[in-house]
Amino acid sequence: MLAVLQKTKDGYVARFETLNWSINGEDRVRFELYSESDGCRLVLFEKINKMTGDTPKDLAGWHVCLDVIKALLDDRIVDSREKEWEKWYKEYSLLVENFDYS
Template sequence: MTAEITKNPTGYNATFDRYFEHSLEQVWAMLTDNHKIHRWFSGLQMEEEGETGHLTLDMGHGKKKEFPVTDYKTGELLAFEWGDDHVRFELGPDGQGTRVKMVETLPNITDQTPKDVAGWHVALDIMEAILDGRGIERTSEWERWYPEYKRLFESMGVDFA
């Protein structure tokens, strides 16, 4: 199931609502423990955890982008800048598992946007697969979801020509 794309006063939101059959502690560790982060998002790293912390993304060739944390509550909430966008993970217990709500706030839609949203979709799928102890092929999954997101944005009147 794709993310829900909605218009907001300053752009769009891409909201992913997922349920993982794993404890809140296990899911939280996927977002904050660098050994686990690297398995689902290569190059992303939590440099400093907490409200004044930041993440970095290794862009290759010795270059890193820094993404300041904008909201943080241990075990419940991690939000950070993502270039011009903003990413927010909200976690909560749900029965035996964890409800994960991820919202990417998109002030500008470009031809890169459906690629990025498909990337977050696959990143969440990979996170779940790791927790489940099963494999997943990143590239083929992305190639499956990217056209779906491109069509979704086009159906909202976004023109990528």
């Protein structure tokens, strides 16, 4: 894990590179945390080098993870992560299927 703190005029910005994966080493996932007056902002970046059959699965998984984080911060729980994943998997499958690669 790589953590970089930068001092800004409004406080500190923390960037955490938490995960790099792929067969060819080119796909990346990065989380960034930014200080805000009422807490912090979490930003997720995913660089996908090549769309595969796993891409909609991965996107649905990240979507559910972020929904769970939001729910926990709002003092709620997600009743069924699996059902949420299935819903988002269908949506992302359609988006990836219709994605223009040109």
